Amino acid sequence: AQSVTQPDIHITVSEGASLELRCNYSYGATPYLFWYVQSPGQGLQLLLKYFSGDTLVQGIKGFEAEFKRSQSSFNLRKPSVHWSDAAEYFCAVAPIKAAGNKLTFGGGTRVLVKP
Amino acid sequence: DVKVTQSSRYLVKRTGEKVFLECVQDMDHENMFWYRQDPGLGLRLIYFSYDVKMKEKGDIPEGYSVSREKKERFSLILESASTNQTSMYLCASSLGPPGGGTKNIQYFGAGTRLSVL
Secondary structure (H helix, E strand, C coil): CCEEECCCCEEEEECCCCEEECCEEECCCCCEEEEEEECCCCCEEEEEEECCCCCEEECHHHCEEEEEHHHCEEEEEECCCCHHHCEEEEEEEECCCCCCCCCEECCCEEEEEEC | CCCEEECCCEEEECCCCCEEEEEEECCCCCEEEEEEEECCCEEEEEEEEEECCEEEECCCCCCCEEEEEECCEEEEEECCCCHHHCEEEEEEEECCCCCCHHHHCCEECCCEEEEEC
């Protein structure tokens, strides 16, 4: 069965500092990969996705992620964090060829931003 | 923009009540999903539907059922609510079909926070 691990439950970062969130997955073949963000009291918003091709993908709000097949990882980065980036971040995977394209989520990483 | 609307943001119900959570999407999407979100566990799939009147169990279907009579609407039903079903419930939809790249992106509603007392 596929699984997604986000090793860091909480991360605290100062405003203006860089941020990296880790994501590792276990799956038989390369799946589709996603990062979602959830602001307090809100639903999930897609930050970026990887389907194929260039392993460095750009997303919204200045985020990027790098797919590393050899490490089964899809880590999310942002060079300079803004206070509005305080939220919970979820990594997710989906099989490429399966009815319904079910997502499997990691447990989430909550990001706190210090002034 | 895709819009996924969940009928209630907050619900408080009593143990044993039958509970309906409603979700509507306005983009003619084939696939619809119900997840529950609990701290530290991320989102877990309860049920999904890839066509009208078609449904499949997700990872944690016990205690839940679903209904999809129309393409745009997907209902989650708690036949007899229990306290361990207190959670945040999120609905999502995607265009489909499998392997369709951007058609696999799921769009989420704002969630329904359900408390069962």
